[in-house]
Amino acid sequence: MSRKIVGGRLEDDLDEIVEKFLSGKDIIYDAELIQFDIYGNIAHNLMLNKIGVISDKEIKEILMALKKIHEDWKSGKFTLLQELEDVHMNIEHAVTEQIGPEIGGKMHLARSRNDQILVDLRLYMRDEIISIQKLILGLVSVLIEKAEANIETLYIGYTHQQQAQPITFAHWCMAHVDTVFRDLERLAQTYQRVNVNPLGAGAIAGTSWPIDRQYTTELLGFDGLQENTLDVISSRGEFEAELVSNFTFIMTHLGRIVEDIIIGTTSEFGFITLSDSYATGSSIMPQKKNPDAAELIRAKVGVVNGNFLKILSILKGLPSGYSRDHQELKDALFSSIETVKLSIKVLTGLLSTMQLNIEKIENQVQDNFIIATELVDLLIKEYKIPFRTAYTIIGNLVKDFFKQNNKKPSEITPEILMNYVKTSSNQEILISSENIKKAIDPLETIKRRSHVGGPAPQEEQRMIQDRKKNLEGVKGKILQNERKVEETINNLMKIVEKKVSG
Structure with a gap:
């Protein structure tokens, strides 16, 4: 690998094996950060222009190059080269190739890759939190719809996996609604902590240039500014850990739902029939209908839990500042996000298409001493x-x-x-x-349990209406954040257009 960009005092080229070792899968994950690195570059260089470090002529050329890269990225033409190590060097190299090193070489002034990657990751996590929140809203909606359709549908409540007391299927659904509402609350709290601006922290000690950190905060739509520069760089991994810890709760809750469903689909129970679209057959037993999708969700709970422990293990014992160890956090973060999103999508579809075998359930309720x-x-x-x-x-x-x-x-x-x-x-x-x-009489038994939170149909109706109201409120806040992010990027690109055409 040539050291022409980040060689410093080093003379020899990097060993090919070391190059491969250092970049690893990092360059693959960085492909997800291209757009965010472009936005961070735009904001940083607009700020340099604002404080007079980059001239109007120079900012115009830099922005023209970044705009071209952005267009190429959207059309699928811009890809990252492994020999350039990461997304930051790839984009700086692409800008320099277009406008030359004299001007292109100025775009990294007054910052480090240490705060640059933090900007990319904060913007990325901000977007992904919103995406996951919206997916959870869809899951909640399906659970509420199922509850409304089954207010008096008998179901069995279990303790120790033994039949315990009669409930309704609506009560089962609404229990999981309340559970995932807490997941939404945790994500909203994490969003607030993630959505702060790290740009300007430099390597660890900021810069002697008179940078305007408040201006980049506004340009990138952050809600606030993370101040202490050493804390900024040392916090790499903290926000990833918090977000993935949220995912462990989400996946644990999804795992609980699918475990109930898997048990309910067995021949011994026969309470639930899955849609063929969410089941698989056997290569040797033609009679089989396997709940593979539900089982994989259950398995992926362990995958995400493992990713959380991976992050904590990497962070354990690291000194203040930046260490290359932080690079290994990306795998746990990116794979967890993908796993959670796909799991929610699959479970939402599975729930919306499955059928209850009401007669089988009622026979079980009537024939046993759960009363x-x-x-x-x-x-x-x-x-x-x-x-x-x-x-x-x-x-x-x-x-x-x-x-x-x-x-x-x-x-x-x-x-x-x-x-x-x-x-x-x-x-x-x-x-x-x-x-x-x-x-x-199981249903009469349920109707008598009309206290707050009980399974009585009347109380269930009240809870359903209350949760529907809460759902609209939560949805409004999520969409408000989404609109703010979209407007931020649109306004940023409008500034680029104005500067380029001016």
């Missing part, structure tokens, strides 16, 4: 039996029913229940068939 807690409550409310005594009575009844060929709750008669009460507590009570019928 046992309600029988306990019946004895307490109507007959003033202490909780622990009532618990023991119903526990004994369920135990004996299981021993008697798995007798069903519908086979409980007043005489049977009264006998268990008398045997366990020496109390004699009169229990009506109507009271037992109400206690063992």
